[in-house]
Amino acid sequence: MATFKHISSKNADYGAAEQYLTFEHDEFTMKPTLDGNGRLIPRDDYRISSLNCGGEDFAIACMRSNLKYGKNQKREDVKSHHYIISFDPRDAQDNGLTVDKAQELGERYCKEHFPGHQALICTHPDGHNHSGNIHVHIVINSLRIEEVPLLPYMDRPADTKAGCKHRCTDAAMEYFKAEVMEMCHRENLYQIDLLNGSKNRVTEREYWVKRKGQAALDKENASLAAKGEPPKLTKFETDKEKLRSVIRAALSSAISFEDFSGKLLQQGVTVKESRGRLSYLTPDRTKPITARKLGDDFDRAAVLETLTINAQNAARAAEKPLPQQEYPRSLKDRLQRNKAAINALKQDSVQRMVDREAKRAEGKGAGYDRWAAVHNLKQMAATMSIYEESGFSSPEELEAALATASAELNSVHAELKAVESTLREKKDLQKQLLAYIKTKPARDGLKAQKTEKARRAYREQNESDFIIAEAATRYFKAKGISKLPATKVLQAEIEQLMREKNSLYNEYREKRERTTELQTIKNNIDQILRREPERGKAKDHER
Incomplete structure (x- = not known):
């Protein structure tokens, strides 16, 4: 369940950010930790890279840009923005998330959502209190040094221009959180709904x-x-x-x-x-x-x-009348049976049994065969326990339950794919719409030209804008769009589709786990039933 956090800083010392990312700090006072000789202690493990710094140190590059554009010179100016993406501790073990992979995701996220800014991207393998959650720090200079395309969270022309500053508005935070959820879904990582609050809201x-x-x-x-x-x-x-x-x-x-x-x-x-x-x-x-x-x-x-x-x-x-009081032989046994029945299919304890004959044919040795015998006995007991507690009276009922679970899984998967397809179309439309809106000054300027010669000269001067506008126009015609939607309405539709997709994806994971468990139980039951007659023949022969 990746989380997303933002911190703005008025500290003019850009080197302090890099120092915090690469050296150990006291988590309460936020002051550097020193060794016995009064020197800084480097962090044990981290990955760090910079963006748009031109080969210079991050702090020097930021100060050069600030002097060039005359920005971030006042004490009250926000000098930098610090964004933190924290991944779920289970992602490392369950979904194969590594520090290098998280660093790659952080760099990609920074390039896509903070273009034109000088940035530091640093990944740490552990969080506060040794929680084990891999997290990525993205520190950007608040000043933009390049002109960038109009992104969905931007609502002013200055948000795209070089020499202007980044603004972390409520709309921007909603967009960044939605993109973090999208990234987790795309990379098959654990996630929570970052857009609709929480049952217990714990502030920093x-x-x-x-x-x-x-x-x-x-x-x-x-x-x-x-x-x-x-x-x-x-x-x-x-x-x-x-x-x-x-x-x-x-x-x-x-x-x-x-x-x-x-x-x-x-x-x-x-x-x-x-x-x-x-x-x-x-x-x-x-x-x-x-x-x-x-x-x-x-x-x-x-x-x-x-x-x-x-x-x-x-x-x-x-x-309702009170039910007749039951007096079981052991109240403790009754409570344990009820608890086992409730948690029967929630426990991820059953595993597939090993085909020992096939493994012996592959050349596995006696040691592996002894382990497989013990493993099969354990899984046989676990399988029969879940089989009985789930209320199955025959293999046919188990197969019917598996078929139902598979059908539900396929239904949710198809619905998820449909929502994903619609979401991709909406995002493509949003991309073309934003590009078309950005070319409006050039299109208005062409209308203001009085002569054909002036129009040709103006068109040649702004050729790139007209190429973008014509490409967007062709896209609208191909999609049969005669009236362009409002950007806020389109963004709201995209956010709603993302919420639907995340909800469906969580449901899909639950259905998939249920189907996988039932399939494992069925495979084990088939193997048990296939071997039981052989044991019976052997015993009859011994008699």
């Missing part, structure tokens, strides 16, 4: 408050352990985390908004509604915390939906 500030608080708590617990005293707490919680827990506890049993607010009031929390938005005031604060800062689970729509479901469940429970 809250993240570091938690990290520093946990570090201080661990230090305090270490001193208590040295004295032989037990620790009071082991996990640090921020004020927002505590508030989320209180709200969820009240929401789990409330059946109306009055009931919900009353349960919160018992914990000292006051919930307020203003202009359709909720906010929560804790006893130690004078200013309430808005639901938007806590996460999507705590806004008005989500709260009312949960309360409605609770009320419906309470009404159904009141109407």
Whole structure:
């Protein structure tokens, strides 16, 4: 689940960015880590490259450009923009993501979305707290040194011109996040929906408050352990985390908004509604915390939906008679059986059995054969356990379930391909439309020419713009487009299609995993049934 983050910097020392990327820094103070001799400690592993620096050092190239165009000379100017793409820790093991591959993706992303900017691209193999997530840093000079094409997130003519500065607007961040999701989908990496918020919204500030608080708590617990005293707490919680827990506890049993607010009031929390938005005031604060800062689970729509479901469940429970109490032999056994039935097909534990005869024919030795015998026994037990707990009474039922799963997989795959095709067409249209819009000044200038000779001279002078405009016109005619769509409407359609595609892709991965598991179970069952008669004949012969 790749995430995307942006940091703007007013630091005029461009070398500090490269120093942070290549040398170790304290994660709390952000100051360089020094060895015993007071020297900087290089990072153990990283990949770094530059873009549009003309063979010079990144800092020198940026300062030359700033002096050339007279920009970034004031203290309050934003000198650089720092973008971070963090990949899921599971991508390295499950999807084959390496540091070199991530660096390649980062360089490609930078060239495509930050053209005309001097940039540093650096990949680190690990994240904070040794989380193991590969992440890419992209640091760009805020000044643009080349004229670039009009990209979808740009909304002013100055956004394409050399000597102007990069602007990270809300629309730009939406576009960058959508492109990160597209990149993850294209490279078959884990992803989350970066466009529609999160259930628990943890800001950068809250993240570091938690990290520093946990570090201080661990230090305090270490001193208590040295004295032989037990620790009071082991996990640090921020004020927002505590508030989320209180709200969820009240929401789990409330059946109306009055009931919900009353349960919160018992914990000292006051919930307020203003202009359709909720906010929560804790006893130690004078200013309430808005639901938007806590996460999507705590806004008005989500709260009312949960309360409605609770009320419906309470009404159904009141109407239905209580079931007759069962007294199993062992309550623990019953709970374990229920848990096994729920998690039966969610466990990725069954593997395909080995055909020992075929492997022996290939020349495998006795050691491999002994391992295969043990492996087959384990997989046979796992297969039969899942087979029985899934409720299959015959191989025919298993084959029917596999056929259904395969049909569902093919259906989702076809739907995904259709959405991808539509998305490609929309992106091609957007590319041609933006190119056509950019040639408008040249086309208007041609209309202003009074004579044929002036028009020919003007056309020759702006030949490249007219070639682009004519190519776009041919594309529109070939597609039967008589009226050009608005750029904002087209961008909204593309974002909606990307959301649909990501949703379908997640569904496709689930269907594929389900189909693969059922196919493995079927192969194992076929091998078990094929070998059982041979064992029976052998035993009869021995008798």
